[in-house]
Amino acid sequence: MTVYADNAATTKLSDIAFDAMLPLMKDIYGNPSSLHSIGQTAKEELEAARETIANAIGALPKEIYFTSGGSEADNQAIRSAAYIGARKGKKHIISSKFEHHAVLHTLDALKKEGFEITLVDVYADGIVKPEDIENAIKDETCLVTIMTANNEIGTIQPIARIGEICKKKGVLFHTDAVQAVGHIPVNVTDMNVDMLSISAHKFHGPKGAGVLYARKGLILKNIIEGGAQERGKRAGTENVPAIVGMAAAMKYAVEHLEETSKYISAMRDRLIEGLKGIERSRINGSLAHHLPGTLNMCFEGIEGESLLLLLDMKGICASSGSACTSGSLDPSHVLLSIGVPVEIAHGSLRLSLSAYNTMEEMEHIIKSVPEVVTYLRGISPVWEKIKKGENK
Numbered sequence: 001m002t003v004y005a006d007n008a009a010t011t012k013l014s015d016i017a018f019d020a021m022l023p024l025m026k027d028i029y030g031n032p033s034s035l036h037s038i039g040q041t042a043k044e045e046l047e048a049a050r051e052t053i054a055n056a057i058g059a060l061p062k063e064i065y066f067t068s069g070g071s072e073a074d075n076q077a078i079r080s081a082a083y084i085g086a087r088k089g090k091k092h093i094i095s096s097k098f099e100h101h102a103v104l105h106t107l108d109a110l111k112k113e114g115f116e117i118t119l120v121d122v123y124a125d126g127i128v129k130p131e132d133i134e135n136a137i138k139d140e141t142c143l144v145t146i147m148t149a150n151n152e153i154g155t156i157q158p159i160a161r162i163g164e165i166c167k168k169k170g171v172l173f174h175t176d177a178v179q180a181v182g183h184i185p186v187n188v189t190d191m192n193v194d195m196l197s198i199s200a201h202k203f204h205g206p207k208g209a210g211v212l213y214a215r216k217g218l219i220l221k222n223i224i225e226g227g228a229q230e231r232g233k234r235a236g237t238e239n240v241p242a243i244v245g246m247a248a249a250m251k252y253a254v255e256h257l258e259e260t261s262k263y264i265s266a267m268r269d270r271l272i273e274g275l276k277g278i279e280r281s282r283i284n285g286s287l288a289h290h291l292p293g294t295l296n297m298c299f300e301g302i303e304g305e306s307l308l309l310l311l312d313m314k315g316i317c318a319s320s321g322s323a324c325t326s327g328s329l330d331p332s333h334v335l336l337s338i339g340v341p342v343e344i345a346h347g348s349l350r351l352s353l354s355a356y357n358t359m360e361e362m363e364h365i366i367k368s369v370p371e372v373v374t375y376l377r378g379i380s381p382v383w384e385k386i387k388k389g390e391n392k
């Protein structure tokens with residue numbers, strides 16, 4: 001049995017998306033900028049996809065800019081606001097400590113370029129406090145960027161409330177909604193956002209396609225210069241097959257949101273019930289405001305890497321947190337930001353589910369995780385001390 005439980009890293013391409021993409025690769029392969037019929041047919045498909053996506057998030061088609069994915073959308077959103085701000089002498093940006101690296105590393109780069117960055121706390125429940133944002137806003141603030149849902153622990157942020165504060169204070173507000181779109185309701189008006197990032201491969205669309213939503217009237221700054229595609233704001237021949245696949249996947253996800261969410265959260269709840277009894281374990285992040293399919297746990301006395309390798313041998317594909325930090329030995333910045341001690345943060349496990357999972361697979365996980373945890377603790381030199389509370 002192979003159980004794919006790493007859907008926060010990426011998802012399986014759905015048949016619906018695949019079937020939508022095929023004709024764009026085989027027959028309608030024209031360049032949407034070409035004037036001939038095959039180019040213009042591709043252009044029509046591209047614009048139909050733009051309209052589908054706009055409808056799915058309550059936006060206008062002209063507010064949708066296609067990108068290569070979530071990372072590019074985050075980079076462009078933040079750099080656009082920084083550029084607009086800098087021209088007015090406003091060089092202060094507010095974000096949080098547990099954002100995705102596409103946000104945090106862009107902010108690091110801007111800091112080197114003379115911007116002041118404030119990262120607000122996230123607290124033990126994994127939720128940003130709107131008051132902290134309000135208190136951090138000053139005259140020089142040009143942007144607030146807070147993710148809609150965290151990719152490691154699955155907590156959902158009070159985006160509409162933060163957006164309201166930003167609106168009142170006249171500060172641009174961006175949200176990385178990559179983990180949210182297709183999983184929970186996302187509407188740009190209800191959320192009071194000026195910019196929002198989307199990535200297709202997190203909701204069963206293809207990799208390498210994403211969207212930056214930017215409110216009408218907001219002038220983006222180019223990250224990629226060249227042709228006049230995307231109203232001159234993102235050069236490069238459009239990845240039409242992937243964009244059309246993304247639109248098909250998004251339409252399906254949004255139309256089936258409620259039933260999918262119910263199906264997935266029932267499996268997640270079964271996992272919690274089956275795993276929470278493991279000695280010296282903890283669930284990270286409040287479950288009160290949470291994505292349906294993400295569960296993040298820590299097991300004391302264990303290295304996450306060993307846990308993942310042994311689970312993989314049992315056919316379970318999981319993650320220790322972010323796909324972007326695996327391969328490095330640093331503990332997750334997300335877990336540290338919610339106050340998990342460094343030594344415990346090393347023993348993390350993220351299980352993230354999709355509609356392709358089954359309850360039978362959950363039972364396999366519930367049987368396997370305690371076996372692996374017990375085995376690893378058995379060969380751990382520190383476990384006995386930890387158990388007696390002496391490992392301080």
Ligand SMILES: *Cc1c(COP(=O)(O)O)cnc(C)c1O
Nearest residue numbers: 069070071100102151178179199
């Ligand atoms: C996956 C992810 C991204 C990056 O999206 P890509 O399309 O892979 O570049 C950004 N933010 C969050 C929260 C993510 O989960």
